[in-house]
Amino acid sequence: MNAKVIAVWGANGSGKTTTAVNLAFSLSQRNFTVGLISSNIYYGEMQMLCGCNVPDDRGIYHALMGGETKNMLVQAGKTSVFVLSVPDKFDAMQLTTVSAKSVKDMLDDANMRFDYLVIDGNTDLNNPISSIGMTEADKLLVVHRPSVKDCLWHDSMRNVFDLLNLSYKTAHILNAHDKSCDLSAYKSSIGLTFDFELGYVENANIYANTGQAIVFHDLKQEREYISGMKALTSSVILGGGQ
Numbered sequence: 001m002n003a004k005v006i007a008v009w010g011a012n013g014s015g016k017t018t019t020a021v022n023l024a025f026s027l028s029q030r031n032f033t034v035g036l037i038s039s040n041i042y043y044g045e046m047q048m049l050c051g052c053n054v055p056d057d058r059g060i061y062h063a064l065m066g067g068e069t070k071n072m073l074v075q076a077g078k079t080s081v082f083v084l085s086v087p088d089k090f091d092a093m094q095l096t097t098v099s100a101k102s103v104k105d106m107l108d109d110a111n112m113r114f115d116y117l118v119i120d121g122n123t124d125l126n127n128p129i130s131s132i133g134m135t136e137a138d139k140l141l142v143v144h145r146p147s148v149k150d151c152l153w154h155d156s157m158r159n160v161f162d163l164l165n166l167s168y169k170t171a172h173i174l175n176a177h178d179k180s181c182d183l184s185a186y187k188s189s190i191g192l193t194f195d196f197e198l199g200y201v202e203n204a205n206i207y208a209n210t211g212q213a214i215v216f217h218d219l220k221q222e223r224e225y226i227s228g229m230k231a232l233t234s235s236v237i238l239g240g241g242q
Contacts (some may be wrong), residue, residue: 003035003114005107006236007134009121010143011153015175018204018214019143020120021049022225025213026233028080032115035073037107038085039122039129042092046085046120050076051211059087060106060129064098067105069113084110103132116236123153125160139236140170144190146181151189171195173232176204196232199224 006023010016017038024036038046038060047054052074063072063084073082110117119133134140144150161167174194177183187194201207201214201221214225 003111003117004139004236004239005111005117005119005133005137006139006141007119007121007130007137008141008143009130009134010123010175011145011150012123013147014143014145014150015198015204016143017045017049017120018208019141019173019175019198020118021046022213022215022229023141023233023236024081024116024118025076025079026215026229027116027118027236029215030233030237031080032237033080033113034082035069035110035114035117036076036081036083037110037117037119037129037133038083039120039127039133041086041095041098041127041129042090044086044088044090047074047076047083047088048211049208050081050083050213052076052083054083054085054087056087056089059090060084061086061096063106063109064102067102068109069106070109082114098128100128100132103128104136107132107136131164134166135164138169138239140166141173141232142170143173143175144192144194145175146177146183146186148181151186154190154192171232171235173198176200196228196235198228198232201225 008016008020024034027034054074058072063069073084122130172192172194174197178200
């Protein structure tokens with residue numbers, strides 16, 4: 001089995017991690033097995049959003065040290081989503097250097113175990129899990145939440161897209177517009193054409209804090225979000241560029 005690798009990236013606060021989690025569960029709803037990999041090497045954020053726990057004897061550091069992911073991932077409930085993150089009770093003082101080779105070995109191993117790998121990227125360009133994940137990915141999804149900060153972040157990252165040759169495989173997602181920013185002014189300023197739109201969900205933080213994916217809910221706002229996520233998921237499966 002050779003997984004299709006999807007990297008999700010964006011500024012802090014863009015909703016990229018929430019997007020990665022919901023994409024993973026959306027793919028699992030279509031009977032695919034999904035490895036969901038966090039690039040957060042400081043604390044275990046991903047499992048909180050997925051409603052599962054990562055014990056001390058499992059997780060991403062063990063996978064990096066051993067070069068394989070077998071028995072290091074944790075199943076998210078009864079779904080076909082498997083999470084690779086740092087343990088729940090990780091002590092950041094135990095941080096160790098993560099080499100590019102160890103990341104590549106880990107991703108190569110995970111690649112053989114799943115239909116899809118979804119990698120939650122990091123704003124730190126020196127994060128090897130994120131940077132290698134983006135360059136190795138078949139598809140890069142960049143999540144934007146309308147704000148002045150997002151425009152500044154995108155301007156700062158323009159040369160990164162060129163240097164790493166990412167533009168050809170990138171889709172831009174407009175996420176969670178809550179009307180706190182003028183949308184017309186934002187679109188004019190950022191100068192992007194958005195390929196997908198995910199609606200604003202008022203209860204998103206409640207779902208995150210209780211380990212529930214948005215795609216499992218059926219309220220009005222959630223339906224708008226789910227509609228956009230279904231379109232995104234179909235594009236990922238079909239291999240559509242944009």
